Every structure is written in structure tokens, then in C-alpha cells.
Amino acid sequence: MFRRILLLVCAAAFLGSVAAHAAAAPKKRTGKRATVDGTAAVIDSAVILQSEVTDQALIMAQQNNVDLRDTAAAREFKKRVLDSMVRKKLIASEAHRQGITATPAEVDAQVDQMLTSAKRTLGSDAAFLEQLRKENLTEEGLRRKYSDDVREDLAVRRLVQREVQGKVSADTNDARAFFLKHKTELPPRPDMYRLSVILVEVHAGDSVKARAREKATTVLTRLRAGEDFGKLATLFSDDPSAREEGKLPWFTPGTFDTTFEKAARALKPGQVSEVVETRFGFHVIRVDSVQGEKTLARHILVLVQPDTADSVRALEKARAVRARAFAREDFGKLAQQFSDDPDSRSRGGSLEPRELSAFSPDIGGVVSKLLPMQVSDVVRSPSGWVIFRLDEKQPSRPYEYAEVTEQLLQAARDEKFNAALDTWVGELKKKHRVTVHGVR
Secondary structure, rough: OOOOHHHHHHOOOOHOOOOOOOOOOOOOOHHHHHHHHOOEEEEEOOOEHHHHHHHHHHHHHHOOOOOOOOHHHHHHHHHHHHHHHHHHHHHHHHHHOOOOOOOOOHHHHHHHHHHHHHHHHHOHHHHHHHHHHHHOOHHHHHHHHHHHHHHHHHHHHHHHHHHHHHHHOOOOHHHHHHHHHHHOOOOOEOOEEEEEEEEEEEOHHHHEEEHHHHHHHHHHHHHHHOHHHHHHHHHHHHHHHHHHHHHHOEEOOOOOOOOHHHHHHHHHHHOOOOOOOEEEOOOOOOEEEEEHHHHHHHHHHHHOOOOOHHHHHHHHHHHHHHHHHHHOHHHHHHHHHHHOOHHHHOOOOOOOEEEHHHHHHHHHHHHOEEEEEEEEEEEEEEEEEEEEEEEEOOEEEEOHHHHHHHHHHHHHHHHHHHHHHHHHHHHHHOOOOEOOOOOO
């Protein structure tokens, strides 16, 4: 029942544990229903049913790409899911005993985020409502189902933060100890490629810009004639917010493009801007509300998208630059003169070493075949056309401590937290009634 919506709106896993709480079933099911279904565990007065474990295992398997077709592996996975559910119910029971809870406003805010995410995944409010209809649910009914789970999640997190997480810290001594203890278990540093690059971006020509501006101007004219902003955004905006009638989330300075924000801040609630040009294209903006530095607005974006002629023009330029590099002109000077990559241009195109997986498959395939100091063919990238030179290939080797200090600090902190959490949960089990029947 409501499995599709469940998969879209399930709560996040508790503090990185194996499983999140299953929201698919009511909180308490006892008596005949529990007997028919089967009880997996009982924590004080809370019952975890076999069906809840199965539902939650399905959710977590999909989220973590776990194959449950192997019966033995599926059973082991379900055991781990049940352990996590028992742990969470136990902490929730302790939170209830101590009177720790969440405010209605906190619960509503998180449920709103979950439902918004589900609507975005399904593509629109209409698609979301249709999915609810198929599963014999209403949005308000789904909200009620998830409010209980969110309230429990927040209480659990609050108690764990106070009793365990807030008391755990790690320093460089812990990080070094972790490194020495687990050094042989750490994966090796992969092959690293030190490259120089020349990027030739594909820029829209004047005719393309003119057409986009004309479209935005036409939309603005229709708005001023009284047409509905939301409907025009849905029809004409090239931004994903078109699915929400152009609605943007509340934003503060520094959230969006500077030019966009400056234009929005100049408007009073209800006002519509002139056509505003940013690096993305042409916008028409309407401000709905202002609260201090926070602004709530809608916009219609007409993207400036280069056409085939623009791409061909950039390709021809890239091929000409590549020919000069292949003829042994100084690659660094060519990068300084022609590259559109601002980060590497001042360094003669030089990039920091990176592993092959940092590139797209197409570019990675090209890079992996280069010999030292060899110049690649022109390659398509999301930003335009690129030319690479392999300056050095650094073979795989064990990591040095200094290369992964930050990751080791986090790993040491996590290790200490997990140990402290296990100890604390062990103490809780002495205070509460916990009966685990297992999975089937």
C-alpha cells in the first residue's frame, strides 16, 4: 500500500545507520493483526511487525543498491535493518520517558520538505496528486502518517545529540591512531593524472541572444496586459521552477546570481521587473514577499542556448589551437591566450592531479590513453571543447597521512561515536523491555 509514495517520502536514515524508520505502517498494531503478520520485536509497548521490516528492507535496498534476490544475503540484510529499527525504537522510548519531543512547527517544516521533494521527483503537483489517487491517499492523510515518524525522528536525534554525539570529539592524535590501526585496510590512492587543459567555450551568437531577449520581452508584455504570472512561467520558463509556476524558495543575499538578486531587491512585493540579463539568459522577476534580508520571488527564465552554428564555430577554433599545440607551440602560452577556463588559464592550463573517476566517461576514456606530454584530440565537454595534455601519470600507491588528515579525523570521530552509541544503547536495554523475535 502506497509503496511508490513511501519510496519518495521515506525519512532519511538515522545518523548513518543501516535503516531508516519504516513509515509504511501505523505506529502500533497489536492483537489479531500482529498475530497474522508476525512480530519481529517488541520494545516496551511498541511493536515492530515482520511486514514493517520487509518494507523497510526494500526501501533501504533500493537506496543503497543492494540486491535482495540472494535469499541468504536478503535475510542477513533484514537482520541488520531490524537491529537498526530496534535501536531507534529503544531510543525513541527513552526520549518519550524523558519528555523529549519536537514542536509542531519543526514537524510541519520537515514534512513540508519531504512532500516537496516527492513532488519534485514526480515532476509536478499534478503527478503527485495522481499518484496519491492511485494509492487511495490524500495529501493530508499522507502528511498525518509522516508527522508521527518525523516527530519521533527529531526526538531521537535530539536525545542522541545530547547524550552521545555532543560528548564525542576527535583530534589529530585520534586521526593518526586511526590511520596506524587501519592503514592496511585503507584503499590505495588510485592512479592520478596531472593534466593541462585548454577550454574553448561555446558562446551564443548575437542572433541567438536577440531571439531570447525578444521572447522574454513578449512574455513581459503579456504580463503587463494582465495575464497570470504562474501560467506564463509554466508555458515559457526554461527553469525547473516552471513546474512550480516560477516559484523560488526564500533566498538571502549570496544565494543566486548577483545581477538577479540586485534586480529582485529593487522590487516591492507585487512588482514585476524589466527584462533582466544574467549569465544564464533573460529573466522576468516578480517579488511576492520580503522579510528583512529574505526575499520570496518567482521568475520566468528564457535561456540563451547556443545553436549548432555556435558549436561549430567553437570547434573550429579549438581545432586550430590544437593544431598549434600539436606543432609543439608552448601549451602553457596557448592556454593563457585562448583558454576560457578562468581557474587554470593563469597557470598555463595546469590542473591539480585527479583520478580518472573525476572525469566523465567520455573524457576519462581519452585521458586514460594519453602518453606523457601527449596532446589529445579535441573533446566535447559540457562547457564546450577541450584539449588536454598529460603532464604526468602518478601510479597508484598507499595514501600518506597528510593527504587524508581531514577524512581520518572524521573516521576517528565516527568510530568513537559508534562505540559510545553502542555503550549507551546497551545501558538503555537494561532500563527498557526489549524482546527480539528475529526476521523470517
